[in-house]
Amino acid sequence: xxxxxxxxxxxxxxxxxxxxxxxxxxxxxxxxxxxxxxxxxxxxxxxxxxxxxxxxxxxxxxxxxxxxxxxxxxxxxxxxxxxxxxxxxxxxxxxxxxxxxxxxxxxxxxxxxxxxxxxxxxxxxxxxxxxxxxxxxxxxxxxxxxxxxxxxxxxxxxxxxxxxxxxxxxxxxxxxxxxxxxxxxxxxxxxxxxxxxxxxxxxx
Amino acid sequence: xxxxxxxxxxxxxxxxxxxxxxxxxxxxxxxxxxxxxxxxxxxxxxxxxxxxxxxxxxxxxxxxxxxxxxxxxxxxxxxxxxxxxxxxxxxxxxxxxxxxxxxxxxxxxxxxxxxxxxxxxxxxxxxxxxxxxxxxxxxxxxxxxxxxxxxxxxxxxxxxxxxxxxxxxxxxxxxxxxxxxxxxxxxxxxxxxxxxxxxxxxxx
DNA sequence: ATATATAGTAAGCGTTCACTAACTATGATG
DNA sequence: CATCATAGTTAGTGAACGCTTACTATATAT
Numbered sequence: 465x466x467x468x469x470x471x472x473x474x475x476x477x478x479x480x481x482x483x484x485x486x487x488x489x490x491x492x493x494x495x496x497x498x499x500x501x502x503x504x505x506x507x508x509x510x511x512x513x514x515x516x517x518x519x520x521x522x523x524x525x526x527x528x529x530x531x532x533x534x535x536x537x538x539x540x541x542x543x544x545x546x547x548x549x550x551x552x553x554x555x556x557x558x559x560x561x562x563x564x565x566x567x568x569x570x571x572x573x574x575x576x577x578x579x580x581x582x583x584x585x586x587x588x589x590x591x592x593x594x595x596x597x598x599x600x601x602x603x604x605x606x607x608x609x610x611x612x613x614x615x616x617x618x619x620x621x622x623x624x625x626x627x628x629x630x631x632x633x634x635x636x637x638x639x640x641x642x643x644x645x646x647x648x649x650x651x652x653x654x655x656x657x658x659x660x661x662x663x664x665x666x667x668x
Numbered sequence: 669x670x671x672x673x674x675x676x677x678x679x680x681x682x683x684x685x686x687x688x689x690x691x692x693x694x695x696x697x698x699x700x701x702x703x704x705x706x707x708x709x710x711x712x713x714x715x716x717x718x719x720x721x722x723x724x725x726x727x728x729x730x731x732x733x734x735x736x737x738x739x740x741x742x743x744x745x746x747x748x749x750x751x752x753x754x755x756x757x758x759x760x761x762x763x764x765x766x767x768x769x770x771x772x773x774x775x776x777x778x779x780x781x782x783x784x785x786x787x788x789x790x791x792x793x794x795x796x797x798x799x800x801x802x803x804x805x806x807x808x809x810x811x812x813x814x815x816x817x818x819x820x821x822x823x824x825x826x827x828x829x830x831x832x833x834x835x836x837x838x839x840x841x842x843x844x845x846x847x848x849x850x851x852x853x854x855x856x857x858x859x860x861x862x863x864x865x866x867x868x869x870x871x872x
Numbered sequence: 873a874t875a876t877a878t879a880g881t882a883a884g885c886g887t888t889c890a891c892t893a894a895c896t897a898t899g900a901t902g
Numbered sequence: 903c904a905t906c907a908t909a910g911t912t913a914g915t916g917a918a919c920g921c922t923t924a925c926t927a928t929a930t931a932t
Binding site: 469 | 918919920921922923927928929
């Protein structure tokens with residue numbers, strides 16, 4: 465088994481991947497370039513051939529994550545044949561499962577926001593807002609056709625995303641999954657039921 | 669203006685306070701003992717007279733925060749004359765306002781969870797669970813007297829806290845307050861309305 | 873086969889980190 | 903006023919940090 469020499473692009477991508485994992489586990493300050501090099505199986509100098517400064521690794525991660533529409537398109541496919549309550553169920557279970565299977569990006573985003581890097585800013589302004597607006601738009605439709613009561617749609621969207629994403633944060637980051645092992649389906653059903661019933665327009 | 673020499677206890681408390689502020693701004697790894705000393709107006713060596721290791725500052729913060737029942741008792745006083753929907757409104761506005769006025773502890777807790785310190789673990793196991801159980805118990809009462817539908821109370825409590833706390837996180841940590849300036853009252857009314865109506869038992 | 877571009881390494885640079893030893897200044901007490 | 907416990911300082915320590923320099927190994931093109 466001989467290690468093939470990687471091309472610049474391959475190595476670049478690998479280092480970004482390793483850095484992302486480590487930043488999400490230990491934070492930017494908590495991750496050393498030495499460790500990144502070790503985990504990537506190369507010498508430190510190689511990292512600095514590709515990235516002038518350690519900080520530049522963060523920019524590369526931003527590019528990668530902001531351009532990666534894979535997760536979004538998977539979700540959109542899953543939403544195609546759904547409507548009403550099922551839309552919210554699909555979104556909730558998608559998010560909870562995604563973060564349960566791999567909390568890397570969620571943690572990275574939290575670290576980024578706390579450490580004041582641009583990643584969280586850029587991501588929130590683009591992808592975060594997209595998600596919020598998508599939900600708000602959908603909620604607005606339900607308001608217009610009278611199934612939901614009049615309501616500030618974006619605020620309602622934040623309420624829904626709050627239930628779901630704070631659940632993921634407490635489970636995966638705050639370690640609640642050691643104490644609460646409720647099946648995803650029940651969690652989703654409960655959250656969506658509360659939200660959907662709470663949003664319903666009622667006569668009288 | 670001559671600086672009085674502080675007693676050991678006074679200095680101890682001051683250093684903990686400064687450390688807490690800095691840890692919440694820059695994280696544990698991102699805060700140097702030099703900076704703590706500077707901000708406290710003393711030399712580094714003094715810190716190590718009180719705390720054998722930098723890590724011990726974290727333990728001191730845990731003690732301080734876990735024993736501080738001030739916020740909780742203020743909230744309990746405010747809840748005394750309230751019932752029904754007003755309880756949830758009071759809790760929501762208390763949490764949102766508290767974190768808006770001073771997000772220090774929220775950020776500290778997030779950093780602690782991400783950096784894997786004991787603070788978040790201990791706090792969640794004690795105070796976090798207390799809050800959750802308080803809410804769950806209250807929700808259970810409303811279920812028993814038939815105003816709320818049958819429901820896993822703890823999960824419902826997490827849904828409500830999720831709306832509220834994720835709102836605070838996005839506002840204060842993810843920088844959403846630059847874009848969303850909705851008055852607290854409207855946010856609280858919206859969230860509580862969704863939750864309370866969503867939880868209501870309905871005939872038929 | 874040889875030249876050339878480049879992936880990769882070894883070794884160490886100056887700086888900053890957590891932490892310490894050896895000392896000095898202050899203030900309360902007799 | 904002298905004593906003495908202790909709050910506080912100065913000036914470092916070795917180790918670890920981000921980053922660089924000067925070099926070697928390997929794949930590819932002619």
